[in-house]
Amino acid sequence: MSWTVDDLADVRAGDKGDTLILAVLPRDAAAAALLERELTAARVAAHFAPLVQGEVGRVVQPHLPGLVFTLPGVLGGGVTGSPVLDGHGKALSYHLLTLEL
Amino acid sequence: MTAAGTVRLGAGAGFAGDRIDPATDLARRGELDYLVFECLGERTVAAGQARRLADPATGYDPLLAARMRAVLGHTAARGTRIVTNSGAANPSAAADVVARVAAELDLAGLRIAAVTGDDVLAAVRAADPTVWETGLPLSAHAEQLVSANAYLGADAVVPALQQDADVVVTGRLADPSLFLAPLVHEFGWSWEAAELLGAGTAVGHLLECAGQLTGGYFADPVTKPVPDLAWLGFPYAEVSADGSAVLGKLSGTGGTLHTRTCAEQLLYEVGDPGAYVTPDVVADFGAVRFTQLGTDRVGVQGASGATRPAELKVTLGFRGGWLGEGQISYAGPRALARAQLAADVVRTRLRDLHGVPEDAVLVELIGAGAAFRGLAGPGDPVEVRLRVAARVSDRELAAVVGWEVETLYTNGPAGGGGARRSETEVLAIRSCSLPRSAVHPEVHLQEVAR
Numbered sequence: 001m002s003w004t005v006d007d008l009a010d011v012r013a014g015d016k017g018d019t020l021i022l023a024v025l026p027r028d029a030a031a032a033a034l035l036e037r038e039l040t041a042a043r044v045a046a047h048f049a050p051l052v053q054g055e056v057g058r059v060v061q062p063h064l065p066g067l068v069f070t071l072p073g074v075l076g077g078g079v080t081g082s083p084v085l086d087g088h089g090k091a092l093s094y095h096l097l098t099l100e101l
Numbered sequence: 102m103t104a105a106g107t108v109r110l111g112a113g114a115g116f117a118g119d120r121i122d123p124a125t126d127l128a129r130r131g132e133l134d135y136l137v138f139e140c141l142g143e144r145t146v147a148a149g150q151a152r153r154l155a156d157p158a159t160g161y162d163p164l165l166a167a168r169m170r171a172v173l174g175h176t177a178a179r180g181t182r183i184v185t186n187s188g189a190a191n192p193s194a195a196a197d198v199v200a201r202v203a204a205e206l207d208l209a210g211l212r213i214a215a216v217t218g219d220d221v222l223a224a225v226r227a228a229d230p231t232v233w234e235t236g237l238p239l240s241a242h243a244e245q246l247v248s249a250n251a252y253l254g255a256d257a258v259v260p261a262l263q264q265d266a267d268v269v270v271t272g273r274l275a276d277p278s279l280f281l282a283p284l285v286h287e288f289g290w291s292w293e294a295a296e297l298l299g300a301g302t303a304v305g306h307l308l309e310c311a312g313q314l315t316g317g318y319f320a321d322p323v324t325k326p327v328p329d330l331a332w333l334g335f336p337y338a339e340v341s342a343d344g345s346a347v348l349g350k351l352s353g354t355g356g357t358l359h360t361r362t363c364a365e366q367l368l369y370e371v372g373d374p375g376a377y378v379t380p381d382v383v384a385d386f387g388a389v390r391f392t393q394l395g396t397d398r399v400g401v402q403g404a405s406g407a408t409r410p411a412e413l414k415v416t417l418g419f420r421g422g423w424l425g426e427g428q429i430s431y432a433g434p435r436a437l438a439r440a441q442l443a444a445d446v447v448r449t450r451l452r453d454l455h456g457v458p459e460d461a462v463l464v465e466l467i468g469a470g471a472a473f474r475g476l477a478g479p480g481d482p483v484e485v486r487l488r489v490a491a492r493v494s495d496r497e498l499a500a501v502v503g504w505e506v507e508t509l510y511t512n513g514p515a516g517g518g519g520a521r522r523s524e525t526e527v528l529a530i531r532s533c534s535l536p537r538s539a540v541h542p543e544v545h546l547q548e549v550a551r
Contacts, residue, residue, distance in 0.1 A: 014368075014369050023369065059374060064389075070372045095476055
């Protein structure tokens with residue numbers, strides 16, 4: 001059985017300058033365990049290549065549960081410097097939901 | 102403070118352009134001690150500064166008067182105090198606007214404070230700090246610097262509350278600090294009590310985007326349906342002296358408030374939940390726990406913190422030229438191919454006829470994966486909207502971009518419809534830091550004449 005992130009979790013986008021911040025909120029404990037194991041920084045980096053410029057960060061929040069990914073360079077100069085329509089990366093965040101585990 | 106020893110904080114706005122009616126509802130029947138309007142993004146203050154350069158009496162949130170007209174009667178009647186960063190680039194002029202609205206509403210005796218001191222343009226020019234994004238000294242940047250605003254903290258607002266201000270208007274102030282200041286003032290928290298400041302900052306962070314907490318940004322019709330989204334209610338918090346809080350929203354309003362909406366908002370825009378840096382504290386959200394206490398009632402506890410940073414973050418606004426933009430739609434058979442042909446036509450003419458550098462031009466095919474920037478294929482869309490944007494040096498050249506899209510109407514390809522064009526001045530935002538000793542917040546109080 002193959003899963004996408006969309007089957008297991010919700011994603012909330014935030015931005016800080018040029019960095020897209022993606023919070024992943026698993027829907028239950030089983031999903032949290034699976035995502036913590038499978039949804040590595042490397043998998044996320046590969047899914048967003050070649051947009052990412054730099055190292056993708058991952059922080060696990062076991063209490064919530066939640067995972068936070070930071071994707072540097074994705075926002076093309078940040079919300080104020082980029083001519084891209086979705087400078088915040090809000091629409092772009094749904095791309096993470098299509099990642100197959 | 103209420104009889105139960107809690108302080109009730111309401112979120113009246115989550116960004117500069119936010120809705121007004123949910124705040125009116127909170128002001129009217131929220132039984133609030135404080136109503137907080139967060140109305141300042143990174144870019145908003147620079148945009149305000151640009152407006153102020155053109156007209157010295159402006160520079161604050163354009164919706165400020167409308168917001169105040171909607172809530173002041175209710176807040177004044179109940180004694181609810183207002184804290185807002187709507188002052189943007191001109192807190193003093195914004196305070197005058199509040200005073201004028203209060204006078205119109207016959208609210209004699211209302212006390213309005215402007216908090217200034219976030220404007221550090223002269224200080225950064227003198228200090229010439231390193232710009233974070235470029236690694237170069239400020240003086241090495243060719244673009245014109247139009248604004249420099251330090252993120253003030255809760256300690257800039259508390260003196261205004263101590264002087265019995267009913268409305269406090271600030272410029273650049275960290276979002277959670279707007280909420281933390283009333284808590285420090287009411288509970289007498291020490292500036293050394295990092296754990297309490299971290300807990301109060303968590304409450305502020307949860308409330309600062311208003312409807313994002315109550316199911317707004319959360320909503321997805323399939324995976325996360327939210328009731329009555331059109332009438333989304335804004336949240337409030339009942340905060341206890343130990344920093345724990347109960348989050349709620351008014352009965353009869355749309356939206357939903359549960360542990361999942363709270364978890365999403367806790368992590369919103371937070372790169373490292375263990376070290377969320379504000380001017381007041383380095384907050385730690387790592388051990389935060391949410392408890393469902395009832396319908397639309399969630400308990401929050403467990404946030405902590407460590408000593409505040411030694412320096413203050415400063416947002417720098419540079420003039421960054423002009424963005425010209427044009428859009429046009431194609432639909433039906435070969436929509437994508439026609440949009441691509443149209444893009445080639447515009448690119449060629451911008452480059453060869455108008456001298457717009459090729460790397461300044463951005464083409465997006467909306468409806469064919471533009472938001473995913475090439476990461477997902479275009480498929481076979483039933484319609485495509487071509488968007489051409491270019492960042493150029495001046496307004497005249499920016500206007501050419503939209504013009505070249507508009508002329509596709511008659512010059513082809515076939516079937517282009519609904520062309521729109523615009524030119525916008527670009528303000529590039531960067532950051533640096535300044536020692537606290539270079540930043541001097543001040544409170545200016547006025548009272549509406551009796």
